[in-house]
Amino acid sequence: MAIRRDIGKAGWGQSAFAFAVGIVYFFPVLWIILTAFKTRPDALATPPKLFFTPTLNNFRAVFFRQSSTGGEGQATDFALYFFNSIFVAGTAVLLAVIIGTLAAYAFSRHPLRGNDTYLFIILTTRMMPPIIVIIPIFLMFRVTGLAGGYWGILLLYTAFNIPFSIWLVKSFFDELNPEIEDAARMDGATDWRVFFGVCIPQIVAGLAATFVFGLILTWNEFLFALLLTGVETRTVPVAMARTLGGNVGADYGLLAAIVTLFLIPIFFVTFLLQNQLLRGVTFGTVKK
Amino acid sequence: MAEVAPVLDPEKSAVAARGAPSTGAGGGGGSGGFMDWLKAPERRGPLLVAPAIIVLFVMNIFPLLWSFGLSFFNYRANRMKEPDFVGFRNFERVLTDEDVWERFQTTAIIVGSSVLLQLIVGFLLALLFARQFPMRRILMMLVLTPMMLSFVSVGVFFKLYYEPTFGLVSWVVNMFTDQPFALLATPEGALAGIILADAWMWSPFVMLLVLAGLVSVPKYLYEAAEIDRASTWRRFRTITFPYIKSLLLLAVLFRTIETFKIFDIIYIITEGGPGTATESIAVNVYRVAFQNFRTSQSAALGYIILFIVIVLTNLYLYSVNRRQQEAI
Amino acid sequence: MSIELRAATKRYGALTAVNAIDLDVADGQVLCLLGPSGCGKTTTLRMIAGLEGADEGTVSIGGRVVNELSARERNVAMSFQFYALYPSLTVAENLAYPLHAEGLSSARIRERVGEVSQVLQLDGILARRPGQLAEGEKQRVAVGRSIVRDPTCFLFDEPLSRLDVQLREKMRGEIKEVLQGLSRPTVIVTHDQLEALTMADRIAVMRDGRIEQVDTPHEVFANPANLFVAGFIGTPQMNLLEAVYDRALDGGRGRFTMEGGQTLSIEIGAGIDSLPAGATVTLGIRPRNLKIVAEAGEDCLSFSIDLIEPMGAETLAHLSGGAGLRLVTDWRHPLAEGEQVHVCFPPGVTHVFFEEKLMTARHRMPVDEEHAA
Numbered sequence: 001m002a003i004r005r006d007i008g009k010a011g012w013g014q015s016a017f018a019f020a021v022g023i024v025y026f027f028p029v030l031w032i033i034l035t036a037f038k039t040r041p042d043a044l045a046t047p048p049k050l051f052f053t054p055t056l057n058n059f060r061a062v063f064f065r066q067s068s069t070g071g072e073g074q075a076t077d078f079a080l081y082f083f084n085s086i087f088v089a090g091t092a093v094l095l096a097v098i099i100g101t102l103a104a105y106a107f108s109r110h111p112l113r114g115n116d117t118y119l120f121i122i123l124t125t126r127m128m129p130p131i132i133v134i135i136p137i138f139l140m141f142r143v144t145g146l147a148g149g150y151w152g153i154l155l156l157y158t159a160f161n162i163p164f165s166i167w168l169v170k171s172f173f174d175e176l177n178p179e180i181e182d183a184a185r186m187d188g189a190t191d192w193r194v195f196f197g198v199c200i201p202q203i204v205a206g207l208a209a210t211f212v213f214g215l216i217l218t219w220n221e222f223l224f225a226l227l228l229t230g231v232e233t234r235t236v237p238v239a240m241a242r243t244l245g246g247n248v249g250a251d252y253g254l255l256a257a258i259v260t261l262f263l264i265p266i267f268f269v270t271f272l273l274q275n276q277l278l279r280g281v282t283f284g285t286v287k288k
Numbered sequence: 289m290a291e292v293a294p295v296l297d298p299e300k301s302a303v304a305a306r307g308a309p310s311t312g313a314g315g316g317g318g319s320g321g322f323m324d325w326l327k328a329p330e331r332r333g334p335l336l337v338a339p340a341i342i343v344l345f346v347m348n349i350f351p352l353l354w355s356f357g358l359s360f361f362n363y364r365a366n367r368m369k370e371p372d373f374v375g376f377r378n379f380e381r382v383l384t385d386e387d388v389w390e391r392f393q394t395t396a397i398i399v400g401s402s403v404l405l406q407l408i409v410g411f412l413l414a415l416l417f418a419r420q421f422p423m424r425r426i427l428m429m430l431v432l433t434p435m436m437l438s439f440v441s442v443g444v445f446f447k448l449y450y451e452p453t454f455g456l457v458s459w460v461v462n463m464f465t466d467q468p469f470a471l472l473a474t475p476e477g478a479l480a481g482i483i484l485a486d487a488w489m490w491s492p493f494v495m496l497l498v499l500a501g502l503v504s505v506p507k508y509l510y511e512a513a514e515i516d517r518a519s520t521w522r523r524f525r526t527i528t529f530p531y532i533k534s535l536l537l538l539a540v541l542f543r544t545i546e547t548f549k550i551f552d553i554i555y556i557i558t559e560g561g562p563g564t565a566t567e568s569i570a571v572n573v574y575r576v577a578f579q580n581f582r583t584s585q586s587a588a589l590g591y592i593i594l595f596i597v598i599v600l601t602n603l604y605l606y607s608v609n610r611r612q613q614e615a616i
Numbered sequence: 617m618s619i620e621l622r623a624a625t626k627r628y629g630a631l632t633a634v635n636a637i638d639l640d641v642a643d644g645q646v647l648c649l650l651g652p653s654g655c656g657k658t659t660t661l662r663m664i665a666g667l668e669g670a671d672e673g674t675v676s677i678g679g680r681v682v683n684e685l686s687a688r689e690r691n692v693a694m695s696f697q698f699y700a701l702y703p704s705l706t707v708a709e710n711l712a713y714p715l716h717a718e719g720l721s722s723a724r725i726r727e728r729v730g731e732v733s734q735v736l737q738l739d740g741i742l743a744r745r746p747g748q749l750a751e752g753e754k755q756r757v758a759v760g761r762s763i764v765r766d767p768t769c770f771l772f773d774e775p776l777s778r779l780d781v782q783l784r785e786k787m788r789g790e791i792k793e794v795l796q797g798l799s800r801p802t803v804i805v806t807h808d809q810l811e812a813l814t815m816a817d818r819i820a821v822m823r824d825g826r827i828e829q830v831d832t833p834h835e836v837f838a839n840p841a842n843l844f845v846a847g848f849i850g851t852p853q854m855n856l857l858e859a860v861y862d863r864a865l866d867g868g869r870g871r872f873t874m875e876g877g878q879t880l881s882i883e884i885g886a887g888i889d890s891l892p893a894g895a896t897v898t899l900g901i902r903p904r905n906l907k908i909v910a911e912a913g914e915d916c917l918s919f920s921i922d923l924i925e926p927m928g929a930e931t932l933a934h935l936s937g938g939a940g941l942r943l944v945t946d947w948r949h950p951l952a953e954g955e956q957v958h959v960c961f962p963p964g965v966t967h968v969f970f971e972e973k974l975m976t977a978r979h980r981m982p983v984d985e986e987h988a989a
Contacts (some may be wrong), residue, residue, distance in 0.1 A: 013419070102340070155346075263437060285605070506700075
């Protein structure tokens with residue numbers, strides 16, 4: 001039985017050093033955020049400017065095209081792109097968590113012969129390079145007319161998140177004390193009651209964490225979104241790549257604004273999930 | 289003598305409920321039969337797993353099989369010609385193609401260097417964060433941010449940083465060399481640029497794992513070491529390191545598997561260039577499939593990659609199990 | 617080389633874990649810090665070790681004040697409650713660990729490890745790792761790691777608490793043997809009084825950060841200084857009865873009125889003189905000292921038996937009446953639940969506690985000079 005070690009305190013020197021290192025490490029991100037507030041000339045200034053007068057133009061430009069007459073221009077499609085990202089990721093992950101939870105319960109409480117093999121195959125589908133399935137999926141989508149619409153990418157992202165959901169939620173189920181379930185059965189509860197009334201309530205926090213981690217993974221997905229979303233269903237990462245367009249004089253201020261906006265939800269949500277971080281990033285295989 | 293109700297109701301007991309085949313639930317024929325068959329306890333497991341299996345099958349397994357099948361033909365997506373069966377020719381061609389080996393080499397360099405860098409930096413970061421200090425939580429969140437960005441975001445901005453005229457990196461180097469610095473112009477430079485960006489993104493991941501190990505060492509072990517007057521190095525080697533060893537291994541394996549797939553970042557920063565110097569295997573497959581439309585060939589290559597990934601994933605899970613069993 | 621604590625105090629925020637205690641442990645002496653959990657005994661031990669710093673007061677080892685020295689510099693040996701064996705090292709390497717700091721040659725280290733291994737019968741498991749050891753083996757390795765060196769003192773934190781009952785009995789004897797061979801002061805922390813009574817030369821009973829009594833095991837048992845010690849030491853627990861002191865009788869006896877009205881006249885001893893008449897006191901008598909007699913008498917009380925607990929060689933009887941009196945007799949003595957009995961308080965074994973302190977200190981046992989305080 002191990003006693004958890006309380007983190008000891010660091011001395012002054014070490015604290016200051018840690019601080020410095022942290023800031024330096026964060027600097028590239030900080031620069032992006034700063035760039036979001038810079039005017040076009042500021043953004044591309046040499047030498048690079050650390051101090052400048054900030055402007056909100058870029059953030060405005062994300063959502064509204066500049067009008068030549070100086071008034072509010074017409075809306076860009078970025079509101080749509082943000083919506084798409086939220087909608088597609090949110091729905092897909094939600095579905096994945098539901099389906100995954102059912103499966104995880106089975107793997108945990110009703111283990112089959114070859115349980116480990118199934119779980120291994122499931123993990124492998126998550127680990128393999130997307131590149132391998134991209135061709136058939138692309139063809140499949142074209143044939144069935146799913147390309148460009150919501151259904152296709154939704155289904156794909158759901159499949160994308162199922163393995164990870166299964167592993168993660170299974171790790172939560174495995175930690176539950178089976179005696180509580182036995183006690184409920186002794187009291188006459190049916191299996192459904194046990195599942196919904198006993199098991200699920202205990203892992204609600206874990207389910208939330210699973211949902212959020214899935215969100216983080218899906219939010220930033222690029223390759224499949226690139227190939228399978230259409231004009232109406234485009235997600236932000238794809239839009240970002242298109243805005244870049246490959247030319248040197250790209251509007252980095254605008255891009256920075258997009259990146260910053262896109263980062264905020266993830267940052268916020270990661271902060272909320274600090275305690276489950278380790279489990280989340282290793283897909284439930286490492287619990288500490 | 290009053291009749292005592294049975295204390296243990298055999299029908300409701302946990303053992304029966306846990307899925308032992310119940311004698312009554314088999315059901316007779318007729319319309320009740322299928323529902324009963326469905327509801328039988330031993331069906332429960334498979335039933336719960338079914339939706340997941342179906343979705344995974346349709347979106348993953350089926351395409352995989354199709355792609356596997358494709359690799360035995362000479363299908364090209366942009367030609368209307370009927371594909372011919374060519375057996376292992378695609379595999380042969382791929383395995384003997386010098387270009388392909390070069391891509392594997394490139395990928396190996398990227399994976400090896402990036403993971404190594406991640407290990408070192410991640411480990412150092414973990415040491416830094418091993419103790420409590422004011423604002424540690426916030427600082428850790430900041431250090432974790434690189435992981436939260438999309439590959440596209442990182443790609444876009446590191447491309448800017450590497451830019452000879454406006455880029456930060458170039459500017460800093462310029463201070464020392466007084467010459468414009470175009471990192472991405474040379475093959476070595478471009479590789480370095482990719483490796484740096486990837487390592488920067490994922491070192492915090494290693495940090496998280498190592499930190500978990502550092503923090504899990506029971507306090508009394510360090511106290512015992514203090515009583516036993518062990519030197520700092522001795523303490524690290526005999527107490528700390530064993531705890532993080534298994535986690536380091538997991539980190540290496542996990543990152544290797546993930547980095548092997550590297551695509552987005554290369555696509556954005558260098559598009560595989562200059563020339564094909566930074567074209568990883570995944571980028572190669574993409575190009576061959578979608579730009580050259582040699583669909584079957586890329587499928588064959590894809591399968592070889594899959595095989596490697598399966599081996600690595602196996603290794604990873606094996607290490608996870610080992611670690612759980614050792615459970616220091 | 618002795619250990620001395622003077623007014624040693626340790627605080628955690630508003631909580632005073634150790635409250636200005638004085639303690640002396642002479643060379644070669646074994647002192648047990650005994651008390652319920654939270655009484656400060658482990659904190660005291662850690663203050664001696666140097667793992668906790670004293671907020672006030674002094675800690676001295678070998679006549680030298682060591683407050684400012686770290687644990688490393690104090691050269692103490694400590695055996696931890698959770699053994700703290702290094703999981704990645706073999707038993708032999710664990711045993712050798714402290715010796716590396718002494719600059720001994722590898723040959724000498726191996727020699728020392730071999731000696732200790734023989735004493736503690738670890739020869740068969742030297743190549744194993746802690747994860748492969750049984751609880752008792754781990755415990756012996758932990759002890760071994762302490763005695764392999766030549767420290768200023770030996771400290772043991774709950775050495776037997778993780779062992780099951782049978783193992784505990786066996787290890788008590790073994791450890792006692794080992795302890796007798798040591799020539800440095802030894803402090804053992806335990807919450808198990810049986811351990812303390814068998815292994816210690818002197819016991820310090822602690823409660824809430826203070827020492828209630830420091831004395832030889834026999835004295836702590838026979839003449840508990842106050843109600844707390846009386847109730848803590850001895851199983852089954854000493855019977856503690858409220859009574860009102862009526863008056864003194866001749867022959868060193870006094871008359872008491874018990875709860876429920878019965879009166880009791882028993883031999884008290886010299887301490888009777890300081891008792892004011894009408895005082896509310898607590899009478900203490902151990903269950904084994906109560907005797908069942910055929911006829912009622914002045915020195916007896918009458919109760920009926922509520923419950924009988926057979927304990928093998930003995931029987932425990934719970935008596936009625938608000939006092940909750942319990943007595944223990946030989947198993948052959950026939951008792952029946954509901955039976956009315958007369959319970960006698962024999963002379964010389966009843967304690968009187970007034971305002972929680974013992975009034976009836978009796979003949980001290982002559983103490984073996986070797987282990988004298």
